[in-house]
Amino acid sequence: MKISVLGSTGSIGKSALNVISNFKNCTVIGLSANKNKSLLNKQVKKFKPKYIAVGINELKNISLIKEADIVLIAVVGSSGLIPLINSIRLKKRIALANKEALVIAGELISRLLKKYKAKIVPVDSEHSAIFQCINDNDKSQISKIILTASGGPFRNHSYKNLSKVCIKDVLRHPTWRMGKKITVDSATLMNKGFEVIEAHYLFGIPYDKIEVVVHPQSIVHSGVEFIDGSIIAQLGITDMRLPIQYALTYPKREYSSIKKLNLAEIGKLEFHKLSTKNFPCFELALSAAKISGSMLTVLNAANEVAVKKFLDNKISFIKIPKLIEKAMNRHKVIKNPDLEDILKVDFETREYVEEIAR
Ligand SMILES: NC(=O)c1ccc[n+]([C@@H]2O[C@H](COP(=O)([O-])OP(=O)(O)OC[C@H]3O[C@@H](n4cnc5c(N)ncnc54)[C@H](OP(=O)(O)O)[C@@H]3O)[C@@H](O)[C@H]2O)c1
Numbered sequence: 001m002k003i004s005v006l007g008s009t010g011s012i013g014k015s016a017l018n019v020i021s022n023f024k025n026c027t028v029i030g031l032s033a034n035k036n037k038s039l040l041n042k043q044v045k046k047f048k049p050k051y052i053a054v055g056i057n058e059l060k061n062i063s064l065i066k067e068a069d070i071v072l073i074a075v076v077g078s079s080g081l082i083p084l085i086n087s088i089r090l091k092k093r094i095a096l097a098n099k100e101a102l103v104i105a106g107e108l109i110s111r112l113l114k115k116y117k118a119k120i121v122p123v124d125s126e127h128s129a130i131f132q133c134i135n136d137n138d139k140s141q142i143s144k145i146i147l148t149a150s151g152g153p154f155r156n157h158s159y160k161n162l163s164k165v166c167i168k169d170v171l172r173h174p175t176w177r178m179g180k181k182i183t184v185d186s187a188t189l190m191n192k193g194f195e196v197i198e199a200h201y202l203f204g205i206p207y208d209k210i211e212v213v214v215h216p217q218s219i220v221h222s223g224v225e226f227i228d229g230s231i232i233a234q235l236g237i238t239d240m241r242l243p244i245q246y247a248l249t250y251p252k253r254e255y256s257s258i259k260k261l262n263l264a265e266i267g268k269l270e271f272h273k274l275s276t277k278n279f280p281c282f283e284l285a286l287s288a289a290k291i292s293g294s295m296l297t298v299l300n301a302a303n304e305v306a307v308k309k310f311l312d313n314k315i316s317f318i319k320i321p322k323l324i325e326k327a328m329n330r331h332k333v334i335k336n337p338d339l340e341d342i343l344k345v346d347f348e349t350r351e352y353v354e355e356i357a358r
Contacts, residue, residue: 004030030064128243193285
């Protein structure tokens with residue numbers, strides 16, 4: 001089996017290469033990164049891929065995708081969109097970690113998946129869980145999807161406290177170690193909003209049948225409730241190598257040396273209703289989802305610029321949703337946008353948020 005790992009120097013990319021190094025019948029055919037050339041060089045020495053790409057423009061070079069049996073898309077942000085579209089057009093099996101591409105262009109991606117009959121196996125732990133729970137069940141028998149959320153580092157904070165948090169506080173996620181951008185998105189709960197949108201497009205489930213439940217231990221990765229009231233959930237330790245491995249071996253399972261879950265040791269699992277009072281980003285994501293079309297492109301582009309500004313210490317944590325809301329309020333929605341519309345809206349939104357954040 002030949003695998004290309006796009007975003008190999010990131011948190012998911014590194015975990016994926018760790019998983020792949022334990023597989024005997026796997027060849028890494030392509031690797032890509034953006035700036036971290038020294039790590040990419042080390043990976044190239046170890047895995048000897050035929051194709052290497054550096055930077056977003058190079059990702060348009062489709063050789064990495066063409067020769068792969070599986071394309072793992074683990075780049076961050078909108079840079080995942082073109083590789084995802086190229087992988088679909090080439091009818092590849094796609095292991096998708098990059099959720100932003102589905103947020104930006106969910107309708108377009110759904111149309112292309114149908115047209116080219118390509119397959120996405122999700123890597124995001126919640127969506128991998130839902131994918132495993134749905135399995136061969138008839139989708140018409142699903143009454144709802146239960147998407148679990150750790151609640152992030154500020155679950156019990158007051159809004160007054162949030163105005164004072166610094167980058168270090170935000171990057172201290174209680175249960176997962178991830179790249180910086182998704183860690184900020186987890187703290188604002190934008191990540192959970194993105195995951196609702198991701199679930200809607202991946203599984204074709206209406207928004208009113210997707211429920212978010214806070215589960216601080218992050219052991220139940222998500223579940224599905226069926227019309228008879230049965231809930232099937234997937235459990236595991238908080239290690240992304242588990243969903244990555246499943247996305248690569250699906251529909252089979254392979255032995256893994258990853259630490260097994262010991263339920264008796266964990267003892268207690270808690271579930272709470274989600275309070276979004278202090279997390280306007282979650283509400284903005286749901287409102288963009290309901291409007292849909294190009295509003296979702298605006299949501300993502302504005303969020304990417306705002307998060308980068310926060311990480312560069314240019315704006316406060318609570319300014320992130322304010323910038324996104326302004327960008328959404330001025331946007332005239334395009335229904336069923338094509339790729340050209342999406343790229344234009346993405347560009348214009350970034351320019352606008354850059355300007356108002358100054
Ligand atoms: N981390 C997790 O546990 C997790 C869980 C679920 C879903 N995800 C999703 O998986 C994706 C990756 O997350 P991550 O945490 O692994 O991110 P990360 O650690 O920041 O890694 C991002 C990867 O993308 C590359 N990259 C960044 N900008 C790029 C650009 N403009 N063009 C091409 N490549 C670019 C980076 O290259 P350089 O290192 O060279 O800059 C790096 O290899 C995100 O969409 C995230 O939402 C992550």
